[in-house]
Amino acid sequence: MTLRLAAHVAVTETEHGMVLLDQRAGRYWQMNDTAALVLRRLLDGGTVDEAVAALRERFPDAADHAPADVADLIASLRQAKVTAS
Numbered sequence: 052m053t054l055r056l057a058a059h060v061a062v063t064e065t066e067h068g069m070v071l072l073d074q075r076a077g078r079y080w081q082m083n084d085t086a087a088l089v090l091r092r093l094l095d096g097g098t099v100d101e102a103v104a105a106l107r108e109r110f111p112d113a114a115d116h117a118p119a120d121v122a123d124l125i126a127s128l129r130q131a132k133v134t135a136s
Contacts, residue, residue: 054093056133086124092105093125
């Protein structure tokens with residue numbers, strides 16, 4: 052699955068993650084470094100499995116939660132209508 056942000060969404064990297072700005076609605080989402088890690092992987096053409104693997108590598112003690120965490124992030128982005136698909 053390739054994830055793309057909608058054309059009206061701007062991305063800014065920050066010291067602690069990233070910020071997404073919906074330029075049409077004037078809403079923004081501040082993403083911590085963990086969510087940013089997952090989103091970057093997906094935006095760079097990585098698969099969901101690769102994003103899960105990156106999360107498991109960073110947080111081995113929470114490896115069992117990684118698939119659900121990635122799925123929840125993707126669902127949240129879609130619900131907020133910041134993705135192109």
